[in-house]
Amino acid sequence: MKVTKVMKILLALLAGGAVFLFCLYYYFFVSLNHLPKGELLTETVSPNGDYTVNTYLANGGATVSYAVKGEVVYHKKKDKRKNIYWQYREETADVIWIDQHTVLINGVQLDVRKEVYDYRRQ
Known part of the structure; x- marks a missing residue:
């Protein structure tokens, strides 16, 4: 009976540690919010x-x-800011609006309401 209780505690600690490590990985290597x-x-x-x-x-x-x-800065939402583009080994930015919601940044077309481009995910 005691062995099962210890196993449950160890599994809970292991799962908690795995979740913590995943959160750290996401925060530093995946999220565009910390560029x-x-x-x-x-x-x-x-x-x-x-x-x-x-x-x-x-x-x-x-x-x-x-x-x-x-x-992108959303003026109708109190100037809320969101990172939508991240490209490594570039030094210039050519930005062209295609319509009121679609922008072309260095040849990458994005709907600023819902799309993001991150070279690490390509």
Whole structure:
């Protein structure tokens, strides 16, 4: 009887540790919410003025190449910001609005309401 109780406790601790490690991995390596700010490259407003896409040049330091981050600002939602684009080994940003919700960033087409591009997931 005591062995089963100890096994349950050990399994619970193991599962908790696995969840904790997964959360750390997601936070540092998957989520776009924790990217470096970078230096502003472009600021482009949508045709209807509801959104602004800002692009930034992120300098990774001496041993890492530059990257471009794209961030959308939702003006109708109290200027809420969301990262929608992350591309490694780029130093420029060409931003073109296709329509009021669709933007083209360096050849990648995104609906700013629901899509994101992250080179690490391609």
